[in-house]
Amino acid sequence: MESALLCASRFVPSTIKHYSEVGAFGRNFHTSFCVQVPYSNSLLSRNTGTARRSRIVIASVVGRKVKKETIIPDPDYRIPVVLLGMAGALVYVDNLSAAVPVGLLGLLLLVQTTRVRFVFDEEALEVKIGDQLQESGPNAFVGGKNRWKYSTFVNWELWWPNFPILVYFKEKQTKPEGQVHFFPIIFNGKQLYDVMVERCGSSKTSAPK
Incomplete structure (x- = not known):
């Protein structure tokens, strides 16, 4: 819950004129509750009169959920290369029957590396296309959109x-019994x-070394 600094006037005396130093500070925050904190009037004003004790309301950010940033892992060309x-080595030894499928797979993955992106937003993993992050269809x-919520993993x-x-x-969004996916x-x-x-929970055996 957030609340504006509507309760400030009941604590800050109207005689105080030079409170802009803390006013800008207070306006930059939201709060879920108000805290009464004593302050010295001499700190807020250049008047040389006797310092008076009063109270101000300090806004605090409490319990606010921090939005997770969208993460897109960098492309890696090692597998297609x-x-x-x-x-090329198979062609060199005249094994064309093996060289052709291996070479075609390498070319396919090379093209896919330039265009396919894994996009991890706040709630789901989604496959998108190109630097403009177009929909992958x-x-x-297995059908359905190439977007799976972390909660279904x-x-x-x-x-x-x-x-x-x-x-x-493996996720349960596509079908209740679970759907398996493999990606190079x-x-x-x-x-x-x-x-x-971070988004899907720990993996048991596959931490990279």
């Missing part, structure tokens, strides 16, 4: 945390892990 390097595999893990390859999580980690693995711990 490794795959493309493997494809419905999920191609059952568990999650980073696979191979020393060089994170996949992020896995084309983002900064440490940033992804830290924000997942």
Whole structure:
């Protein structure tokens, strides 16, 4: 609950003229209750007369919920670069049958790294597209919007945390019995892990080292 400084006038004497020094301070805050604090009139006025004791109301921020910032992990090109390097090595040894699918996967992940973003807002994880954070549309595999509230997460893990390859999580928003999701980690693995711990709770086994 917030309240304005409506109760100030009953404590501050009308004879005090030079209280602007604390007035600006008081106006910058909201409060859920009023606190009566004694002050010395000589501190608020340059008059040389006898200091008088009075009371002012100090506004305080108490119990206010701090809004969580939106976090977007940085893109990480290591996986597509490794795959493309493997494809090149396979071409070098004339193993084209293996080089083609590995190379195509590397190209796909390279493109996706430039465009796909994980956006962690105050209440949910959402997949968005591009630097302008455009809507990604419905999920191609399970349907529904690519946005899942943290409160619906059952568990999650980073696979191979020393060089994170996949992020896995299970949520109950898509269907009551739970829906599993796998995403290649084309983002900064440490940033992804830290924000997942903060917003979704601790992971049991996958802390990156």
